[in-house]
């Protein structure tokens with residue numbers, strides 16, 4: 781009996797099954813890799829919060845207060861971030877801690893070439909900084925993976 785199958789080859793159906801399995805495996809690898817990547821970024825934000833918290837404590841020890849920033853609108857996060865950087869940079873102890881933050885997170889993307897840099901989260905959004913006098917501790921907010929403030933994936937130090 782004659783078949784279309786070559787002696788040592790594979791039928792079309794077998795080829796399609798192999799291609800399907802490879803595609804499925806590739807999808808699994810990509811989804812695992814992206815989960816690992818987003819977990820690494822979340823860890824990155826958490827360690828940035830730890831460093832900034834201790835820089836803020838240094839600032840308070842030196843100045844007897846926290847940098848005040850009562851505006852709660854996340855739309856101005858880039859200004860708040862630059863302000864936080866400037867304040868922390870002005871205190872030697874806080875400046876030292878600031879230097880431990882990943883260089884890629886501190887960039888001058890906003891303002892003139894002479895202006896100070898801002899602090900960015902691992903997704904490239906400026907960190908928001910808020911502190912109303914009388915509160916226990918300042919609030920740092922990352923917009924999270926969706927790069928939008930006010931959504932469920934936001935991350936905060938409090």
Ligand SMILES: [Ca+2]
Nearest residue numbers: 923924928931
């Ligand atoms: Ca968000």
